[in-house]
Amino acid sequence: MSDAIEKLKEDHRNMTALLGLIRREAKAFADGERLDFRLLEGILDYTAHFPECMHHPLEDEIFRKLKERAPEEAEEMADLAAEHKQLAERRQRLSDAVQRVLSEQEMSRETFAEIAADYCDSFETHVEMEEASLFPVAAQELTAADWAEIEENAESGSDPLFGGEGEQEYERIRKAIISWEI
Secondary structure, X not given: OOHHHHHHHHHHHHHXXXXXXXXXXXXXXXXXXXXXXXXXXXXXXXXXXXXXXXXXXHHHHHHHHHHHHOHHHHXXXXXXXXXXXXXXXXXXXXXXXXXXXXXXXXXXXXXXXHHHHHHHHHHHHHHHXXXXXXXXXXXXXXXXXXXXXXXXXXXOOOOOOOOOOOOHHHHHHHHHHHHHHO
């Protein structure tokens, strides 16, 4: 299997941890507790940048190459670019909800929890589709030359949260993940 697919699967595991934190915070808020806005804002900032700038473009590049190499198989899959756009819209909706609560605009705790659940559920469904459909077909159909081209065209850079040398701005999220997993 390609290094690119292994990296994408690792990203999915990391995002699943973040979705767990979002779900935990939304549930606590729905139950009347105080929302950890800084934590949620950090997660949403991360998900606005890393997946949108590094992760999804790599998946889109794999899908583009798969459409060239195995168009019939690719046609049976969801439109990744459209799904990525929908995920960004749902993330923005959750980010807007966080800002509404922060600015004390009217929003029920239940509505906030529903918006958070919609984002998390959509992301998880998307990940399941990619891992069940896109990755296995790509691993089977794409050649070594295809993978070399994909990796050459992909943006390079490290993950600012889960990379070896994470950025300071995400330290609060790292600590929340560690304390939650214990």
